Amino acid sequence: MADFDAETRKDDLRVGTPLWVKTPHSTLAAKRTLDRKHADVVVVGAGISGALVAEALTRQGRDVLILDRRPPVRGSTAASTAMIQHEIDVPLTRLQNRIGSRAANAAWRRSVKAVYDLVDLSRRLGIECS
Numbered sequence: 587m588a589d590f591d592a593e594t595r596k597d598d599l600r601v602g603t604p605l606w607v608k609t610p611h612s613t614l615a616a617k618r619t620l621d622r623k624h625a626d627v628v629v630v631g632a633g634i635s636g637a638l639v640a641e642a643l644t645r646q647g648r649d650v651l652i653l654d655r656r657p658p659v660r661g662s663t664a665a666s667t668a669m670i671q672h673e674i675d676v677p678l679t680r681l682q683n684r685i686g687s688r689a690a691n692a693a694w695r696r697s698v699k700a701v702y703d704l705v706d707l708s709r710r711l712g713i714e715c716s
């Protein structure tokens with residue numbers, strides 16, 4: 587447990603609880619029971635993927651319900667190191683050898699676009715995340 591009043595901070599570096607789970611802003615309001623029977627779309631999974639899908643759908647005017655067997659943002663999203671970068675885990679040259687230059691280049695370009703889209707989205711939603 588961090589001592590935030592101390593001049594230097596001492597954390598146990600080998601615990602199983604991700605940083606984000608200990609961060610107050612990472613909690614979201616959620617209900618344990620359903621208070622409605624209808625939705626245009628049900629998204630299963632309240633992590634980053636479900637959040638982005640739900641945002642895109644609600645922006646199109648859909649009524650979206652997000653379900654999760656855990657509290658929201660407690661899956662692998664909470665474990666993320668939170669690095670946002672365009673590079674795919676598989677290096678471009680290796681991906682080109684595996685699936686061909688055209689498909690590999692397209693995958694990398696989509697990945698770059700995804701980063702710019704995320705920046706645009708955070709601006710549009712007024713999320714201050716530097």
Ligand SMILES: Cc1cc2nc3c(=O)[nH]c(=O)nc-3n(C[C@H](O)[C@H](O)[C@H](O)COP(=O)(O)OP(=O)(O)OC[C@H]3O[C@@H](n4cnc5c(N)ncnc54)[C@H](O)[C@@H]3O)c2cc1C
Pocket residue numbers: 630631632633634635636653654655656659660661662663664665666667668669670671
């Ligand atoms: C240690 C670690 C570090 C990482 N670092 C980075 C990083 O720096 N940058 C990066 O971009 N990515 C990173 N990642 C990867 C990134 O965290 C994941 O790719 C991303 O969070 C996946 O999001 P998700 O919404 O798809 O999955 P999740 O966040 O896991 O959400 C899926 C949700 O679906 C729910 N669910 C699944 N099945 C069901 C079901 N049948 N019924 C109800 N609910 C269900 C789960 O409870 C969960 O909450 C890291 C991952 C780990 C583990």
